Amino acid sequence: MISRRTLLKSIGATALAGSALSMPAIARANGSAAGRVVIVGGGFGGATAAKYIKRRAPDIDVTLVEAQARFYTCPFSNLYLGGLRDFESIGHGYDELTGRYGVRLVTDLARDVDGAGRTVTLASGEALAYDKLVLAPGIDFRWDAIEGYDEAAAELVPHAWKAGPQTQLLKAQLEALEDGGVFILGAPADPFRCPPGPYERVSLIAHYLKTNKPKSKILILDSKDAFSKQGLFTAGWQALYGDLIEWVPLSKDGKIVRVDAAKREVETEFGTIHRADALNFIPPQKAGAIAHAAGVVNESGWVPVKAETFESAQVGDIHVVGDATIAAPMPKSGFSANTQGKVVAASIVAALGGEATPEPVWANTCYSLIGPDYGISVAGVYRAEDGKVISVEGSGGVSPAEADAAFRKREAQYTLGWYAAITQDIWGTAAA
DSSP, X not given: OOOHHHHHHHHTSSTTOGGGOOOOXXXXXXXXOSOEEEEEOOSHHHHHHHHHHHHHXXXXXXXXXXXXXXXXXXXXXXXXXXXXXXXXXXXXXXXXXXXXSOOEEEESOEEEEETXXXXXXXXXXXXXXXXXXXXXXXXXXXXXXXXXXXXXXXGTSOOOOSSSHHHHHHXXXXXXXXXXXXXXXXXXXXSOSOTTHHHHHHHHXXXXXXXXXXXXXXXXXXXXXXXXXXXXXXXXXXXXXXXXXXXXXXXXXXXEEXXXXXXXXXXXXXXXXXXXXXXXXXXOEEEOHHHHHTTOOOTTSSEEEETTTTEESSXXXXXXXXXXXXXXXXXXXXXXXXXXXXXXXXXHHHHHTTOOOOOOEEEEEEEXXXXXXXXXXXXXXXXXXXXXXXXXXXXXXXXXXXXOHHHHHHHHHHHHHHHHHHHHHHHSOOOO
């Protein structure tokens, strides 16, 4: 397994490729800015790209468009749901990017992209011109995929798969749950944001229920027959929570096909009805809306990219990072987006400066908490080969199955350290 110390250090580097990426001085001879870059989305990928472009080439004019003045992270939102963290601890602002690095922040919603004219149109009507565009749109939901589940239904049965009011709504429903109640989580089929996320969520909700409402039960209805770190999760559930959690896979009628939000009921593929006292349904997903407007999405609903630069395979001078991309075997995770943002920053700086494209390398670690002192992880390193993203042979690994309690506790501490380090790296606001 790759060293945790090495991986944490890599967060502050340029996607493990810093030594291979030059930092050319690219101010134009006439003293004007060296180029205009517009970045849509201020999350793990977009904010990283903005910061690292300015770090490498301060003369580049960088505008970051983000609809919210404060960004709340999906990573660690499960700790909030489990009673281990307050909500504001997962919120981050942009003061460092604007004040220290000179990124222009526009708090607005990007509505459209003209790839031929190289402009982004905002909800306010303002049009931003660019030489290079970075889209970090995250995910949207396939509201028409499941009978009965749409945006209105989500106000009764939260997905909480975008951190913010939905997360707070789910927390309120958990707090209102009576001891002895049933919490149901509906997990989607692949691909979706943060593959281990639903299973960490039920783990930490189990911690909350065991501590506060020990007669309650958790049921996972899953549209898959396997999930990330499955053996480690199930062993942790048994060790910490006994029979509190039940997982029903696809092959045993776990796929939800209909939601009745008013009744908090779901129907599975073979006609079984389950009623919850608190219900969390995570619907099928696709790339965020601005990616569709920009014409960079294919029939899958996700964005194909050129592996070496994460430039759109369909529209020139548009780079896409984060969950919206097709980048398997790299997972859709915050750490992946962060390293993609750094590599894209280096690629853009090189392109605007007339330099060769640097050779990209990416890293990812997905930490998951099963309990406050019980952590597990999976790690990987990736590179480009023949136009594809591939895993570096022999890199990364998964937490050992037979680790003792001291090892699990250290992994939990690494989890906290990872979040503090990556949020400091991106927004300059490490949470306590």
